[in-house]
Amino acid sequence: MAYSGPFQPGDRVQLTDAKRRHFTLNLVPGGKFHSHKGIVEHDQIIGMDEGSVVTSTMGSDFLLFRHLMVDHVLSMPRGAAVIYPKDTAQILVEGDIFPGARVLEAGAGSGALSMNLLRAVGEKGKVISYEIREDHLEYAQANVDEYFGGRPDTWDPRLGDLKDVTVDDLGGPVDRVILDMVEPWDCLPVVRDVLIPGGVFMTYVATVPQLMNIMEGIRELQCFTEPRAWESLVREWKVEGLATRPEHRMNAHTAFLVLARRLADGVTPPRPQRRARR
């Protein structure tokens, strides 16, 4: 699929009308987009620049842009809840997902994180995504295939329980492990066994009891750095003259992020120094 340049067959295009309503179509030569505001021929759009306006048979204008990955993630069919873009951004940067990285992910869920990881690891990387539920894996595969216009060679989606996975199953150690599941602490022994020394482990948990469990689990294994925990809060602003102010509504809580790095084998983690109580 193309990320930029004039529209081509196969592109996923978002049409926005005067009321800021969005409609999405896959460009097919000879195809037609029908709405109560008239018909737009796909051939009118093919060859136009992004950011152009197309007019329907009934004289209505639609603004045209390619679907961004974030649009795809928020509008695609879901089997499981997706990781929100604000948290994905944290995972990609804090988790240091680099071009060429070998990344292990579980569960694949609806494939939202998978597609972001795939784009970040690039053509020389690898993303192995485990999913325990067949129906969720099907959603993930359909969503990833639709976004990329086919199955990326760099993606290896697998049906299975991550708890049973060995380093041999993965064809060797991985650089990064990202878990988004209800009980990630059950998979910590696998994370220990498959993560390369210095590798980054991140997980995403929604509740405080989960956060406490995973932090304790990481500490107990004694093969990781002291874990960090945080959350990301994003608040939109309305910017209109004297009415400029933060929006009233926000997604105040999605989940907590946890990060730890794998120590080399046999290394005892330095004890974190805490301030003495008065």
Ligand SMILES: C[S@@+](CC[C@H](N)C(=O)[O-])C[C@H]1O[C@@H](n2cnc3c(N)ncnc32)[C@H](O)[C@@H]1O
């Ligand atoms: C919240 S969803 C993941 C969503 C995904 N990160 C996304 O952005 O689309 C959690 C998934 O983990 C799967 N899961 C839970 N435990 C698992 C395990 N031990 N191994 C593999 N998958 C697991 C669940 O079936 C579920 O689909």
